[in-house]
Amino acid sequence: MWTLLVDGWSGSLLTGLWLIRLWRLQLRRFLILNLISMVIPIVVGWHAQHVVQVNERAIAQAGNQVQTWELLVLPDQVVNTKTSMHGSGQLESHQRVSFHGQPLTNQGERLHHCVRLRVQGSLTPNQPASNWAAFDSQSFARGHGLSGDLRITKVAVVQQVRPPTIAAWFHEWRARELRRTNQLPPQLRVYVQSLLFGVRTADFQATSTGFKRLNLIHLFSIAGLHVYVLLNLWFFVATMVRMRKSHAELGAMLLLPLYAGVAGGAIGLVRVILVVEQRYWAKLGKWSRSGLDYWAFALMIFVVVNPWLIGQLGFQLSFLLSFTIFYCQKTTNVLKTVMLNLVSLPLLLAYFFEWHWLSIIANLVVVPFFTVGIFPLIISNYLCYLIFKVPIWGTEPLLRWLTQVTDQVASLPGVLPFGQPPWFLVLLLVGTTLLLIENWTWKRLGWLLVLYGVSFLIIHYPLNGEVSFFDVGQGDSILVREPLNRTVTLIDTGGKPNFFARQGQPTVHLAPTMTIPYLKSQGISRIDNLCLSHQDADHIGDLTCFLKTMEVKRVLIPWGMDRNQHFMHKIRPELHNTQLIGVKAGQIVPGTHLQILHPYHPGLGENQDSMVLWGQMGGKTWLFTGDLPKAEERELLQHDPQLRANVLKLGHHGSKTASDDRFIAKLAPQVGIISAGRQNRYGHPNQETLVTMKRHHVRLISTQTAGMIRYRYGWFEFRPKFETKWKDTQHGSEPSN
Structure with a gap:
């Protein structure tokens, strides 16, 4: 399935x-x-x-129209902060939706209970990822039963209601306990909320960086080991009070489903509880079943109840690793940990594209320490706080030390930028690893190594090249990659308009979720040329993010932009081994076929100073103009009257300040690419520009309606064509393959 x-x-x-x-x-x-x-x-x-x-x-x-909605919200499914409110709830039509909007300030305490909100807002369907290799929020929403996203503009009524079901009562109790844990010290709070209640806060994301890079994040995913620790604690208490074993088992059968609700119904937790429940029921009925039968029945229940979970990594890893344990029952704990790491590796590469070789050693050391020490300590702290209102002394420094150690180990050299293997190879890698675990032979090990080698070569030495336009919202970011990855060039980085924010203000980067995942999925960890068209934040706002996370050989800027002190102040600390090169018309981007046509004069990196690139790739000629205004477009034609381009990246996101009529007529492009944000406040692309393009029979493809746009060419691309992440019905672009 x-x-x-x-x-x-x-x-x-x-x-x-x-x-x-x-x-x-x-x-x-x-x-x-x-x-x-x-x-x-x-x-x-x-x-x-x-x-x-x-x-x-x-x-x-509904057409994204502002309407009035009735929304039933459970208290543990809403987050109300000083700046925003978000969560999930149920409409009158019984559809579950996510929502976000302005925070509740005067009635925020009511959100501690079940409430019915009457709100005004617009409801839209959940959109799939607009860039390849990016997180797919639509699949995630479907897995959680969410049909749409409600953008709240006004909350008219907040009405507290009694919990309509027993399940809702448990949600209220869970919310109350989460509020109680907010009084704990920071590190302990993160561990208690994530391990016992399955809550992933912003503090958790900041704390778990090292755990993620070392593939230890499964320790926080309410896995099977947590259930068995709790069961051992329960039977220990039952023994102390002299409870009969049969009664203790019956109590466990009743308490485990309740804990599943308290812990948020995490996949790994529910899977283990289903298996344990089957064992107890089989014992009562005197049935004889194998552990694999229990595993298979739990899988069937998941698939029947919520098939959308199948596409989620948590589901895949949970069932794959538990299945692998059946193969490793007779092995030592050390060998079992190694085998579990090997069998999960293909999936981790498919989703995260890289692997740290220290992750195996980290799992060997940390997993036993976590099982025997950390998890019992967290439970003890929670119980101690409930009874005595204080945590156990020394726990907070220990957890801080553990976080610091994992972060330091994860920062050591050893990350292999593997890339994303094709899914058929992922399946073959998993199957071959299972065969190797079942019966270790040199022949099977050889086949496994060959498959990994083939995957690595396919990703890192592709026979095709590409010109890809990322969907970065209101901004530009373009990848130009030659076959066999001979050179990798990035034109602009995209970014939010806070690149020149005042000192102390946080900078929000889009690249880690939009462009960098795609580069990593293609096995790209080095950028040969990073060309910055000009200084605007929507073009270069994520520059420092690339300089920090990837190897960048050269940063090319328009002639004179290095005199822009504000720009230099931002990037100088991050340059390190990166060359900063000012370029002007007549030069060539090193190692590529891209020619620089502009600027002709030094400037500070304003729109009129934009770097213009022209090149021939995949049987087409391409022109990238940044935010070049109309006057400078006409100047280009004066310097090069024979200038032509099959594909034009429209200047200034389709604004009427660019795409001069005479310029378009002389250039004669067949395809025009628009990179602009959906529902942006500037009204890009401008209607005047669209009329100009229509008059000259230019086929338009826009990231607004098509998402990421990709043109692949090479030895096996017999008919190169544009493909888009979404089907662009507005401009008639090709659907994603």
């Missing part, structure tokens, strides 16, 4: 081979059971997909 949903053709191929294998082995009964076990989830999954699509179409028909 997972292979069919995640990667259709390879999943269908592997499923077909598996069924043919069963038929050839004449395992007819097992074959029928396999078919039934596949048909039921597929039918249920199709029905769930149909329901979600109907709900999303209904939301889309």
